[in-house]
Amino acid sequence: MRNYYSLFSVFLAAVLLADCKTSRVVTGKTVAVESAGIESEDLLTCCNAGLKLPDGSPVSCEASAVLYDNGTVYVANDKDMPTGLSPVFTKSWNALSDSLTRPTPLLAEAFRTAQKYEDFASNGEYIFLTTAFDRVKPGSTDWDGYNTILYWKKGQEANPQVLAPEPGAKNSVAYRQPLSKLLAQNRPNYPNGMPYFKVEGLAVMDSLLLFGIREEGEKYDKFDYRVRIVAVPFFTEKTASGDRLSLRNTWRIVADFNPATVPGLPQPLALSSLEYDSKRKLFWLLTSIEANGQLDAYLWTATPEQLFRSQSFMLVRDAQGQPMHFNHKAEDLTFIGTDRLLVIHDDDRTPTKVGAQTRQPNQAAYTVLKIRTTDRTHGL
Incomplete structure (x- = not known):
């Protein structure tokens, strides 16, 4: 695999792999x-x-994962789709x-058998997609598909x-289990x-996968909301059939953040x-x-230094200094170019509004933000 490590990420990986507590100083930007401000809002069909599942229930578009890559938007629905379609598609x-332009379903078996997708991530070479890991049936494999991480090299989504x-x-x-x-x-x-937990976030930094935990507790209806982040390194194995990725057995909780430390926000945010x-x-x-x-959501940022030291995330605000938030259950984000952020919403079965439009069951709301940033030099 190509090596994208900066000095800082090499240091972080060494900390995770060796469980080292050594510090060093690195200067960087x-x-x-x-x-941030809302540039536009609309609906994705x-x-x-009126499409129905085999049991007669209507298909619900509850978009939970989104990724932009070179003019194409990848979307994953956390609900099942009928035969011939897929919960993962592109547009x-x-x-x-454009409601008249239908998405292109990704019909590989792995896309159709995994269930409850939650987040995309990419390091520029590979694309990853995780499910929620929120259910398993003891003594049975029936629910194993809810515990799936898929990956492919860019351009090889088939x-x-x-x-x-x-x-x-x-x-x-x-x-x-780990x-x-x-x-x-x-x-x-x-x-x-932990008997019950739910993965809703996935990020990749060089050769580290980071999982965001939203819920954990005794069972699906008895849990606590969380903002916890777990990191684990991955590596490439050469096999007869091509490169294969594997995880190292060095899982670490690297951040545990409580949004309630910021006054004035609704709770519980997760x-x-x-x-x-x-x-x-x-x-x-x-x-x-x-x-x-x-339904509401808020946007935050953290430098790698802040995240790996479990420091507070910084709340993103609008030009008037107010917290940037959405009247939707924002589920995933991806950059469009250098300064625009696409945020997809999973409003479940709530008929939320986008301007004068009311979201229908086969649609997902989304927001495009314009981001203003400044460079800073720091010592790590």
Whole structure:
């Protein structure tokens, strides 16, 4: 694999791999976000209106993951789709809001068998897509598809691979145990691992995967909201059938952030997306709330130094100094060019408004932000 490491990320990787506590000073540039403002809002039509699943229930477009790459927008729905379609599809950026231009489904078996997608990530060479890891059925493989991480080299989306310890695996359920044990550290109530958790964020920094945890607790209806971030390195293996990625067994909790430390925001806010912006050397975080019919979300940033030291994320504000927020359950973000940010929303079955339009079940709302940033030099 090509090596994109900066001095700082080499240092961070060494810390994670060796569990080292040595410090060193590196001078470099980071970017501070001055403000963000809404440039446009619209609706993405995911499929034909009135489409139904085999059981007769209507198809719901609950877009939870988005990635822009060279004029193409990748979208993943966290709900199942009928035969012949896929919860993962692409659409041209120039036709994103065109309701007459249908998306192109990605029909590889791996896309159609995994369930409940949550986040895309890319390091410029590989694209990754994770599910929620929020359910497993003891003694059965029925729900193993909810525990899947897919990856492929850019331009090779017709051949997605499953990230798993063993070649040929159909899912990544084997990674659920180390993640569960890690999240249960220092939690005496869970000696066998965290029974329930939900992954909603995925970022990749060079050769580190970072998972954002939104929920954890006893079970799906008894949990606490979280903004916790887990990092694990990955590496490339040469095989007879081509390059294969694997994870090292060095999982670490690198950040545990409480949005309630910022006064005036609704609670409980929890993580809904995590992305690494290699151009600006910034992590971007979405937190959202979905309670009693209220949908809202907020945007944050952190330098790698801040994130890996578990310092507070910085709230992004608009030009008037007010918190940048969305009247939607923002689920994922991706950059369009240098200073525009596309944010996709998963409003579930709520008929939210976008201007004069009311979102229909086969549609997803999205927002395009204009970002203003400034360069800063710092010592690490």
